[in-house]
Amino acid sequence: MTDFTAEVQGVTKRYGETEAVRGVDLTLAPGECVAMVGHNGAGKSSLIKLMLGLTTPTEGRIRVLGGDPASAACSPIRRRIGFLPENVAFHPSMTGRETLDFYARLKGAPCRDNDALFEKVGLEPAAIRRRVSTYSKGMRQRLALAQALLGGPKLLFLDEPTTGLDPALRQSFYAIVAELRDRGTTILLCSHALTELEGQADRVVVMNRGRKVADGSLATLRSLAQLPVRIRLTLPTGDIDALAARVGEGAALTRLAGGVVELACANDDKVGLVRRIACDGPTVQDIEIVQPSLDEMYAHFLRREAAE
Amino acid sequence: MNTLLIIAGKELREATRNRWVVATTLLMAALALTLSFLGSVPTGTVGVGPVEVTIVSLSSLTIFLLPLIALLLSFDAVVGEIDRGTMTLLLSYPVARWQLLLGKFLGHAAVIALATVVGYGAAGVALAMGGTAIGADSWRAFAAMIGSSVMLGAAFTALGYLASTIVRDRGTAAGIAVAVWLGFVLLYDMALLGILASGSGLGVETLNWLLLANPADAYRLFNLTGFKGVSAFAGTAGLAAHVQLSVPLLLAVMAGWIAAPLALAAALFSRKQI
Numbered sequence: 166m167t168d169f170t171a172e173v174q175g176v177t178k179r180y181g182e183t184e185a186v187r188g189v190d191l192t193l194a195p196g197e198c199v200a201m202v203g204h205n206g207a208g209k210s211s212l213i214k215l216m217l218g219l220t221t222p223t224e225g226r227i228r229v230l231g232g233d234p235a236s237a238a239c240s241p242i243r244r245r246i247g248f249l250p251e252n253v254a255f256h257p258s259m260t261g262r263e264t265l266d267f268y269a270r271l272k273g274a275p276c277r278d279n280d281a282l283f284e285k286v287g288l289e290p291a292a293i294r295r296r297v298s299t300y301s302k303g304m305r306q307r308l309a310l311a312q313a314l315l316g317g318p319k320l321l322f323l324d325e326p327t328t329g330l331d332p333a334l335r336q337s338f339y340a341i342v343a344e345l346r347d348r349g350t351t352i353l354l355c356s357h358a359l360t361e362l363e364g365q366a367d368r369v370v371v372m373n374r375g376r377k378v379a380d381g382s383l384a385t386l387r388s389l390a391q392l393p394v395r396i397r398l399t400l401p402t403g404d405i406d407a408l409a410a411r412v413g414e415g416a417a418l419t420r421l422a423g424g425v426v427e428l429a430c431a432n433d434d435k436v437g438l439v440r441r442i443a444c445d446g447p448t449v450q451d452i453e454i455v456q457p458s459l460d461e462m463y464a465h466f467l468r469r470e471a472a473e
Numbered sequence: 474m475n476t477l478l479i480i481a482g483k484e485l486r487e488a489t490r491n492r493w494v495v496a497t498t499l500l501m502a503a504l505a506l507t508l509s510f511l512g513s514v515p516t517g518t519v520g521v522g523p524v525e526v527t528i529v530s531l532s533s534l535t536i537f538l539l540p541l542i543a544l545l546l547s548f549d550a551v552v553g554e555i556d557r558g559t560m561t562l563l564l565s566y567p568v569a570r571w572q573l574l575l576g577k578f579l580g581h582a583a584v585i586a587l588a589t590v591v592g593y594g595a596a597g598v599a600l601a602m603g604g605t606a607i608g609a610d611s612w613r614a615f616a617a618m619i620g621s622s623v624m625l626g627a628a629f630t631a632l633g634y635l636a637s638t639i640v641r642d643r644g645t646a647a648g649i650a651v652a653v654w655l656g657f658v659l660l661y662d663m664a665l666l667g668i669l670a671s672g673s674g675l676g677v678e679t680l681n682w683l684l685l686a687n688p689a690d691a692y693r694l695f696n697l698t699g700f701k702g703v704s705a706f707a708g709t710a711g712l713a714a715h716v717q718l719s720v721p722l723l724l725a726v727m728a729g730w731i732a733a734p735l736a737l738a739a740a741l742f743s744r745k746q747i
Binding site: 180214217219220237239240241243244246248250252253254255256258259263267268270271272273312 | 476479480483486487490491557558559561562563564565566567568569746747
């Protein structure tokens with residue numbers, strides 16, 4: 166027995182000739198928020214479908230909440246899984262309340278908790294009484310999140326959950342995700358919007374063409390990628406030569422607009438370099454340290470994959 | 474069981490919302506009332522004719538109309554939900570695929586049943602208020618006509634589900650549904666008639682089996698030959714004497730035409746990769 170919420174071992178999924186997922190291993194622990202990033206067609210949605218038991222793997226083994234999600238006896242497992250699909254669709258002629266009641270009954274969750282759910286995702290009582298066909302994209306997405314939270318899931322799959330949401334709504338969305346994670350729910354989050362995942366995800370999984378190319382915390386991925394840290398200095402005097410003398414061999418120097426100079430150096434050299442500049446370099450008006458973003462790391466892992 | 478009812482209830486509610494129930498019920502009632510009032514026009518009188526006349530004309534019309542309504546209602550049931558993206562979410566719930574299919578079918582069959590019972594029932598009420606004395610036998614035949622119409626509708630709904638499960642896009646499903654209607658309702662009988670007329674010496678035995686191989690013919694035989702009073706008006710009394718198909722057999726065949734396509738659809742659907 167394992168303590169993992171979900172375990173994927175050597176899973177491959179073929180649709181005819183095309184391989185949607187290729188030899189993926191993945192484990193999700195309780196209370197973990199894992200972000201899965203990759204292009205369209207990188208195999209993210211296919212992997213989620215496999216873990217939901219909607220499709221069966223061509224090779225490999227999947228266990229979710231202690232059982233096989235595609236087996237005939239998967240109902241107790243599915244009761245504890247929440248799913249927010251990409252491009253979610255509802256039956257247009259039903260109202261918001263009828264929709265949530267319908268899904269709650271299917272899941273065996275009490276309908277009396279639905280009001281609290283509506284409030285949590287921020288759907289107004291007036292909106293609940295309206296038909297889903299009149300909903301905006303943001304409202305549909307809120308309803309979709311509400312149905313995913315039905316019955317207090319132990320495992321939550323969110324496929325592109327924040328597309329079409331305004332920034333304020335994204336904030337409240339991630340607040341809900343953080344609250345769930347703190348209560349021990351495992352969350353697998355797929356997204357293109359890499360920058361908004363920073364600070365949300367405990368772990369990042371990078372997918373490319375069906376393969377898992379990287380897996381680890383943001384810090385681990387940073388050290389694996391060995392991307393340079395950039396230090397931006399604003400020099401009032403424009404005395405670049407003096408600066409260059411201080412910096413030495415360890416860092417590359419570029420001049421940016423507005424009297425700003427950018428130094429790129431390895432993460433390990435960062436502290437020493439800043440000390441040298443601050444102690445006996447030219448006068449510095451402002452200093453800014455830029456860590457490689459998730460976007461850059463993602464691009465890096467894809468380049469490495471392409472080179473192999 | 475509960476899951477089936479939840480899904481069937483949702484389907485029925487949706488059909489009520491988008492006016493399917495109202496439209497079909499009104500259509501059926503209008504036809505039934507027209508036929509029961511004008512059914513005896515050829516004999517020179519306008520007014521409520523005998524129930525038997527109504528049964529003959531109504532069941533002949535039902536054969537054309539009800540399968541069409543049933544197929545229109547059902548061809549989109551599976552492929553449409555996959556297309557719109559509601560299926561993925563539904564299947565991630567603790568619902569077995571056969572439950573989903575059967576639940577939806579029950580909902581659609583309920584729509585057909587509701588429309589038929591209310592629509593044709595209206596004609597029954599009109600007949601009862603017409604003043605002419607109507608015997609218990611005639612009422613039994615009328616009730617049997619309504620019941621078998623529901624079965625006919627359910628059989629074509631099941632065929633529509635099968636079409637909806639086999640294919641990958643809605644256009645093809647619609648095409649198959651039209652083909653099923655044309656084949657079973659129009660072409661089949663024409664072909665059979667052609668073979669008989671060409672004098673190929675088709676035995677009674679073979680003809681019986683060929684008639685059973687079509688739910689619409691089973692329905693026709695059940696209504697036109699099942700009751701003595703009706704077959705006298707339908708001009709099928711002679712035929713009734715020759716056809717050795719008993720009422721229970723005809724009912725069983727129609728039930729088979731509901732169960733078999735549905736079972737096949739469920740088997741295909743459970744193996745379908747969404």
